[in-house]
Amino acid sequence: MSRIIFSTESGADLPKDLVEKHQIQVVPMHVIMDGKDYLDGELPVEDVFDYHSRTKKIPSTTATNIHEYHELFTKIRKDFPDSIIIHIGYTSKASASFQSALIAAEDFEDLFLIDALNVTGGLAAIVMYAVTLLEEEPSISHVHLMEKIESVVPKTRLAFLPGSLDFLRSGGRVSNVAYIGGVLLKIKPCIELVEGKLVSTRKYRGSMSIVAEKLMRDYLNQYDIDRKQLYLIYSIGLDESIKRRMDEIAKEAGFEKITWMQAGAMISTHAGPGGFGIAGVEC
Template sequence: MANIVIVTETGSDITAAEAAELGVELVPMHVAIGDVTIDDGTLDPAEMLEQCRQLGVLPHTSGSTPADFSAVFDRIHEERPEVQILYIAYSAVTTCSYQSACAAAEGRDYVSMLDTGHVTIGLALVVRKTVEHLRENPDITVEGLLEWSLAFAKRVRMGFLPGDLGYLRAGGRLSNAAFVGATLLRIKPVVELLDGRLVATRKLRGKMAACSLDFMDHMLAGAPADTSTLFFVRSCGLPLAIQQAAERRARELGFAELRWYDTQDVITSHCGPGSFGVAFAVDE
């Protein structure tokens, strides 16, 4: 393989086990639970929410710091000084992580970076497909891989149904929260990543089981999808029946590879329990 190491944040919801399988390095994001701050992925999300419930607080997230990135960049460079690092970033407009990476990369000519404009499984999809492209093209330059990855990121579509709108509002990440209005009974907003921002694009009415399928149909109603891969994401508490129905619908739509991700602490802090999302690429 080319001497390129890919780095991304834990907000991709890529687990440590998957990162090891892909050869990807993870930089931690963070969650504050009252007066205690933890690294993303170090506490079971259901336990995190229970601790917040007991304290009467909502979790608050923060991005990766320059020190977080410096630690990862230093370790890679010390262990493999010949490699180039490609940082595939969590949406820069939603967090300080990208700016932290820029600060940490000063004076390091072996670090390149790109802003995917995605979070959670949208980012995971870009990372995984970039790794696959690197493995298929081991002689590619880091400039060539960055160009390919950025072009692929522009093809990715990602959206989700939040399980509890209160978490999303509290996090301040929803660009047009006024669109959603009051939290009405059985109204569920579709939240999509548009130009790197979380935007509520549609309101669905009904139970989560029915809304989840309507949501999938909405997401796939635009440009023709590349049906090779569909990523799902779920937060703790999403009923199994909804997951099974989503898989059946995906198979009916012709998707070949289906892959589930679980939200870790940062993403759970934004979407709340019982959330459901999808990510896929549109055809070139």
């Protein structure tokens, strides 16, 4: 029986220990600063925030290109001969990456693509669901496995609070009017993935310690998330006391496993410093 190998983009923000443990193949997305291209996953997030502090500019991001996907799939074929590749990709509604993967995949057999319609922790949740399912059912066919993965895509929920409206405005997720009002009134928009698109669904007012707890409780009340696993996402700068409080709430809610993930350079260009997010799969 052919071995199944999973691949995804760096925009999943998967912790390195999980990537290495499960041999998940990750292809980088890109961060652009002053016209220079940096690979997400290799660029320290601190450099993104330092760049903004120095220049008052927000870095831009670009998708993984066709050549990079071709190299990724070729490397997998070399490292894992006769394998079946399942690529679980960054939402096609917010990046050209998935389209590039589709084009590159035309040159390969036994290569299948799934549009996760999600990003960061939401994408990671789907990848880890796939990895766990395969480990629990090693004899499962790739067809049945893909059916199960695709079935959880619409049930995967991601919500996050940006740490800075400057970064969110630069990414086109908030208008200038909303930005000014948000800064003056200390309003933080909640961003969620709705049918693969990043959408501002609600607004919170107050300090991050207050709004993070409000988001967590609203999220858990709105969605019936599987208590086996919850993913909590942070960007550098989130206060440790907030992280401890989110852990407490998650444990009180009955989650068996809580995995913290740091937003990488690419995601941090949209979230800014001190952002917080939650991701999980509904029952």
